[in-house]
Amino acid sequence: xxxxxxxxxxxxxxxxxxxxxxxxxxxxxxxxxxxxxxxxxxxxxxxxxxxxxxxxxxxxxxxxxxxxxxxxxxxxxxxxxxxxxxxxxxxxxxxxxxxxxxxxxxxxxxxxxxxxxxxxxxxxxxxxxxxx
Amino acid sequence: xxxxxxxxxxxxxxxxxxxxxxxxxxxxxxxxxxxxxxxxxxxxxxxxxxxxxxxxxxxxxxxxxxxxxxxxxxxxxxxxxxxxxxxxxxxxxxxxxxxxxxxxxxxxxxxxxxxxxxxxxxxxxxxxxxxxxxxxxxxxxxxxxxxxxxxxxxxxxxxxxxxxxxxxxxxxxxxxx
Numbered sequence: 001x002x003x004x005x006x007x008x009x010x011x012x013x014x015x016x017x018x019x020x021x022x023x024x025x026x027x028x029x030x031x032x033x034x035x036x037x038x039x040x041x042x043x044x045x046x047x048x049x050x051x052x053x054x055x056x057x058x059x060x061x062x063x064x065x066x067x068x069x070x071x072x073x074x075x076x077x078x079x080x081x082x083x084x085x086x087x088x089x090x091x092x093x094x095x096x097x098x099x100x101x102x103x104x105x106x107x108x109x110x111x112x113x114x115x116x117x118x119x120x121x122x123x124x125x126x127x128x129x130x131x132x
Numbered sequence: 133x134x135x136x137x138x139x140x141x142x143x144x145x146x147x148x149x150x151x152x153x154x155x156x157x158x159x160x161x162x163x164x165x166x167x168x169x170x171x172x173x174x175x176x177x178x179x180x181x182x183x184x185x186x187x188x189x190x191x192x193x194x195x196x197x198x199x200x201x202x203x204x205x206x207x208x209x210x211x212x213x214x215x216x217x218x219x220x221x222x223x224x225x226x227x228x229x230x231x232x233x234x235x236x237x238x239x240x241x242x243x244x245x246x247x248x249x250x251x252x253x254x255x256x257x258x259x260x261x262x263x264x265x266x267x268x269x270x271x272x273x274x275x276x277x278x279x280x281x282x283x284x285x286x287x288x289x290x291x292x293x294x295x296x297x298x299x300x301x302x303x304x305x306x307x308x309x
Contacts, residue, residue, distance in 0.1 A: 008222050041229050044218035048182050052214035 005102045007036055011131060012043035015100075015110060019127030020045060023114070030114025030123060033058040037108050039067045047114070054113040061097030061120075062111025063090065069106040072097035073121055096120030100128050163258050175243055178282025180210040185308065186217035189277060189287055193304030197221060197291075204291035204300055205232035211283055213237035213267070221291070228290035235274030235297075236288025238267055243283055246274035247298060273297030277308040284308070 012034045019032045029049030034042050039062075046055050061072045068075070068091065075093035079085045085093065095117035099109045110127050112120040159166050181189075186208040197204045198221075205228040208217040213236070220229055235246050242249075249270040252259040262268055272294040277285045285308075289301040 009219060012219070040220075040226055041218060042220045044215055045183060045187075046216045052210075052212070055215050 004105050005107050007034070007042060007100070007108050009043070014130050015127040016043050016045050018130030019110065019112065019123045020047065022123045022126035023047065023112075026115075026119070028115045028119060028123070030112050030120065031055045031058040032123065032127065033062040033111040034127075035059070035062045035066045035108050035111070037066055037069075037106050039063040042108065050114045057092070057094075057113035058096070058111040060090075060092040060111065061094060061113060062109045063097075064092045065097035065099045065109035065111065066106070069099050071095075071099060071121070072111075073117075076117075096124060098124040098128060100131065102131070165258060165261075175276065175278060175281065175283050177211040177243075178279065178284045180212075181208065181216055181277060181285035181308075183216060186285065189304045189308050190217050190219055192307030193287065193289060193300050194219065194221070196303035197289075197300045200296075200300075202292050202296055202300065204289050204297065205229050206300070206304065207232040207236040207288040208277075208285060208304075209233070209236040209240050209288070210285045211240055213240040213286070216285065224291045231269070231271070231290035232273070232288040234267070234269045234288065235271065235290060235301075236286045237274075238269045239274030239276050239288060240283065240286035241267055243276060245272065245276065245298075246270070246288075247272035247294075250294065271297075273301045275301050275305040277305055279308055 016032050023030050029047045031046040031050045031054040033044045036042055064072050073095040076095050079093040097111040099106045110124040112124045189208050190206045193206045203221040203224040205220045205224050210216055238246050246269055249262055249268055250272050253270045273290055274288040276283045287301050287304045289297045
C-alpha cells in the first residue's frame with residue numbers, strides 16, 4: 001500500500017505562525033487559511049483589521065491551490081492567456097494560494113488574502129518554508 | 133401536459149383566493165407562540181473579538197478536548213458570525229469543519245447558545261418553525277462569547293456527541309471572560 005504524508009494540526013500551527021510573523025514584520029493585516037489536499041479547512045487565522053471577505057478569499061485561494069496542485073499565481077497567468085479558464089469550476093485564479101508539497105506529494109495549500117496579491121503569496125510561501 | 137398545466141393553474145388561483153379570504157388568521161389557543169411578551173431581553177453586541185483573544189478561547193477548548201481525548205473542530209467567529217479563527221484537530225470527522233462554523237455563526241447571529249434551538253425543537257410541532265429560520269442549527273455546541281455583558285463573538289465546536297461538543301465549547305467560552 002502506498003503511504004503519503006499528511007498535515008497535522010501542529011504542522012498547521014507552525015505554518016500559520018510563520019506566515020503571520022511575515023505579515024506582522026511588514027505591518028500587513030491578512031487572513032491565513034490552511035487546507036488539506038482535498039480542500040478541507042484545517043486552520044484559519046484572521047488578523048485584526050482583515051475583513052470577512054479576506055477570510056472567504058483566503059479559503060478559496062487555498063482551495064484552488066490544494067485541489068488543483070497548482071499555485072493560484074499559475075492560474076492567474078494561464079487565465080490571462082486563455083480567458084475560457086475562468087469557467088473552470090471552483091477556481092479562484094488570483095495569486096496568494098500556494099500548494100504545500102512534501103516528498104513530491106501535494107499535502108494541501110496555504111491561502112492568504114489582505115494585501116497585494118504578490119504580497120499575499122510572499123506570506124503564504126514564508127509559512128510553508130517553516131515546515132522545513 | 134397542457135391539461136395538467138391548466139389544472140395546476142386552477143389550483144393556484146384557488147389557493148390565492150383562499151389565502152386572501154383568510155387574511156385574518158384566528159388565534160390558536162394551544163399554540164404557545166401566540167403570546168406577546170411585554171419584555172424584550174437580550175445581550176447587546178460589543179467590540180468584535182481580536183485574534184489574540186480568539187486564539188485564547190480556542191486554546192482553552194483545545195486543551196479540554198486533548199485532555200479528554202476527543203478530536204474536535206473549533207471555530208471562533210465575530211459578532212456577525214464571520215470566521216476569525218479555526219482549527220481542526222487530527223482525526224476529527226470532516227463534517228465537523230462546516231458544523232462547528234455553523235454552530236458558532238448561529239450562536240453569534242441569534243445571540244444565544246445553540247442548545248436553545250435543540251431544546252425548543254424537541255418540545256414539539258409548535259416550535260418546528262425554528263428550522264425554517266435562516267442559519268439555525270439545532271444542535272448544542274455553539275455559545276456566545278460574553279465579556280462585560282456584551283457579545284464579542286461566539287465559539288462553535290463539533291466532532292463528538294452534542295453533549296461532548298458543548299462541554300468543549302463551554303470550556304472555550306469561559307476563557308473569553
